[in-house]
Amino acid sequence: MEQYVRQNFEKAMQLPMPTKTFAKLKAADSFIVLTVRPGIINKHLTSTQLNVLAKLADEGAVKYSAGHSFIVSVHEEMLDEVIQMLTDVELYVVPPTPSAIMKCCDFCDGDELDALPIAKELLREIEQMPLKKRVRIGFNACTLACYNAVQDDLALIYHKGKFDIYGGAIPMGRRASSGELLAKNIPEQYIIACVKKLLVHYNTSDIEKFFLFIKKEKVSIQQQLKGDWS
Ligand code: SF4
Incomplete structure (x- = not known):
């Protein structure tokens, strides 16, 4: 295992930086961010939820935050559709309003x-x-x-x-x-x-x-x- 751990560390040490970030997407088009969690209590993700997040990463960007959430960048025009997709797989969207x-x-x-x-x-x-x-x-x-x-x-x-x-x-x-x-x-x-x-x-x-x-x-x-x- 030691060899694989070493290889893994060397790869991580290439320190890749993201090419698609919310800032870049927003500068180019009307993107907004949603704060998304696997559940209100549950922290585990299912393959179905990961598939939805993968699709959203392709269309926008997904990163994780210090507050146990995913920060999902979505095009404003897709907002309702995206919230529906997230709801369908039981991902919780934290309301963006002051609350x-x-x-x-x-x-x-x-x-x-x-x-x-x-x-x-x-x-x-x-x-x-x-x-x-x-x-x-x-x-x-x-x-x-x-x-x-x-x-x-x-x-x-x-x-x-x-x-x-x-x-x-x-x-x-x-x-x-x-x-x-x-x-x-x-x-x-x-x-x-x-x-x-x-x-x-x-x-x-x-x-x-x-x-x-x-x-x-x-x-x-x-x-x-x-x-x-x-
Ligand atoms: S605070 Fe931590 S240890 Fe306590 S019930 Fe919650 S998850 Fe478990």
């Missing part, structure tokens, strides 16, 4: 399903909720939090029927930092109301950046979250 977007872990590929019922309820109530800016809500289904929810705008970390909430991460740049603990052990029956209230509070505030909103309103948010269920 709440949940970034779920994979529930250990379906082996850790204790949090699935409440995750489904949260998705129905929160996912795609219109907001003034996109807010990424990391949902990790156990305290290992291996999908790094604390690096998202808001983090919901599940443990035995309760949630810890973190918020205000700065995910990139020189000031990058994790979110701060806002509330601990919120019983799951209160979590939807707590998250909704927090998002409405953000949406009606005059602060645009979510991490700044958390920073400036932290004390009142903590009091509000505590008052919502205790």
